[in-house]
Amino acid sequence: MSARILIIEDDIVLGAQVARLLEERGFNTEQCRDGQSGLQCALQKRFDLILLDVLLPTLNGFSILNKIRSVKQTPIMMITACGAEQERIEGYRKGADDYLPKPFNFTEMMLRVEAILRRSLHTLQSNTHTSTLSADRLLLNRAKQQVFFADCLVELTPLQFRLLWVLVENRSDIMSKAFLYQTVLDRAFSRYDRSLDMHVSRVRKKLVEAGMPPERLLTMHGKGYQFS
C-alpha cells in the first residue's frame, strides 16, 4: 500500500513538479491550490503526509497547521519562502514535523519525506518489534534498556540507546541524517544542527572504551551513519 501525500501549494508549477516527482517514486498525491480547500481536504480524507506552504491565499499556513493539529496527528511538513530561523522555530513550536525552506532541492525533499514516513510507519508497527538485538559481541536489550559489549556493560542515555538500536537494527544500511533525526530525536534535520553528530560521537567513544573497534560505527560523510 503506497503512502498518500497531500500537497497544499499555491504555486501551480511547483505543486505539479513536486506531485510528479513523488508519483514517480510510487506515492499517491493530491493537490490543493489554496488554504481553505486544502484544510477541508486534509480534514475529510486520510493522508500519511501533508506538504503545506505557509504563504497561501485565503488562509495562512500556520493557522491551517493549528487547525489540523487540533484534530489529527498526520505528519506535516511546511514549505515556505521565509527561511529565517525565527519562522523555523515558530513552525516547530506549533507542531510541524519538518520545515523545508524554499529554494530546496528535490533530492533533499525526498529524503525528508521518506524519513518522516518511515518514522510514522515505524511507530505504527512498534508492537511487533523484537526486544533484543545482537551483532557479534554487541548485545542490546530493549526491555531493560541495557547494552553489553563483550559482556561489559555500556552506560548509555535513553536517547543514545535509541540511536544505537536504530543503527544496529538497520545494520549495513546507511541511515540518512534526516531519518535519524526524525526517528531518534523526533525533530527535523537542519544543516547546522550537530546534536546527532555529538550523540554518535559519544556512543562511539563509550563503545570504544568497552573494546569495540571504532570503524564499526561509520560516519559516511554527506550521507549519514552506518553500523557494520
Added chain:
Amino acid sequence: MLFWALSWLTNHTETSMSFIDAQHQQQLLNYGRQAETILRQDGEAALAVWLRALQQKENTWAAVVRSKITPFADTSLPENYLERFQLGRSVEWKIHLYFEENPTMEIPFSDASSHLLIQLPQRMRPGAFLLYAKLFLQIALPLILLCILSFVLYQHVMAPLRKLENATKAFSEGKLDVRVAPYLPHRNDELTRLAETFDHMAQRISMLIYNQRQLLADLSHELRTPLTRIDMAVDFVEQNINPKQALERLRYEASTMRNLVEDTLTLAWLNNESPRLNTDDFDLVELLEVICEDARFEYPNCMLTTDLPANAEITKSSQTALGQAFENIVRNALRYTPATREVNVSLTQSDKCYTLTVRDQGPGVPQDMLSDIFKPFFRVDKARVSDKALTQSAPPSGFGLGLALAQRQIAAIGGNISAQNYFASDGALLGLEMVIRLGR
C-alpha cells in the same frame, strides 16, 4: 524674591510720597513766622485780618490758639514732653494718605504755648501721583516683569525644541546625517539629554539603513556570477555541447545560490533582530571534535591538530549558531593553509569564560583589514586585486559571508571574536589567529 522686592518698592514709594514737598513745608513755616511777627508787632486785630486773608487764599481753615497744660490729680508731666507739646502735626512729618481728610498742621510760635493751626491746603497734599504710582508698581511693573520672564523662559525652552523638530523632519525626509546636540552648547539639562538621545537614535537608524542597503546591493551583485554561469550552462545544454557537464554546472550553481540566499537571510535576521540565542546546554569539546572530524575529511591534505580539555560544559548558548560559526572559521583556516601545513584548534578556560583559538599557517591578513574581514561580502583577495604583491594564487574564498555570519552568531550567544596575525619569535609572519571568547 520678586514679590518681596515689589512690596518693598511699593512701600518705599508710598513712604517717600507721603512727605509734604519741601517747598510747601517752607511756606507753612513762613506762615507761622509771619503770624508770630504780626502778633508781636501789630497786635491781635491785625493777626485776625491776616488770618482771614490766609484762609481765603488757601481755601482752608486756620487758627491761632494758646495752650496751657494743667496736670491734676497729683500727676506731673516729663520735661521733654512739655517742651515738644503740639496740637497739630509738624510739617516735616509724614501724612497718612489713606485718610481722605487733610491733616491739621501746626507751626508753633517761639513761646512753646502758642500755635498756628492750619488744615493742610489741598494743593499741598502730597501723593497726587500716588494712585498712578501704586497702579504702576503693583500691576504694571509685575506684569511687565512677568512677561519678560515668560518670554525668556519660552525662548530658552522652545529654541532647542524647534531645532529638534527641524532635525526630526529632515531625518524623516531622508537626510540621515542630521544631528542636534552640536547645536545646543552652553546648556546641560533635560533638553540636552533629549538631543543626545535623538542623536543616538539617528545614528543607530542610519547605520541600520545603510547596512541594509549595502547588504542588498552586495547580495544582488553576488548573485550575478552564478546566474551568468547558469545562463551559459543552459546555452550549452540547448546546443547540446557537453550537456552532462553543463547539467552538473547547473546543479552546482543552483546550490551555490541557495546557500548564498540562506546565509544572507540568516545574516539579515541576526542583524535586524539581534537575538540572544541561549537555549542550549552542551559540551563544547564534543561539538568542536565533531566539527573538526568533518573538516579533516573535507581537507585531507592539511593537518588539523587540537588541544582540547576532556570536557567543557557550556550553558545558555546555541549549538547551531556556535557550530556554524566555528565550522566557517575552521574551513577558512584550512582553505588558506597550504597542503602539509598545520591548523591548530585550542581551548582554554578561566573562571568566567572559554577562549577558543584557531591558528592557521596561511598568508595572514594585512593589518589594516583585520576588522574589515568581518564585513559581509568582504574578500581579502578582491580588495587586493590591484596589489601586485599577490603572487601566490589564493584559493576561491566563497562569498565573504562566513566570517560576517560567524561574528554575529557569536555575538548572539554572548561572546566575541577577533582576528590577528601571529608571529614567530624572530618576527616572521606565521599565519592568522582567530580568537573567540565565550562566557560559561
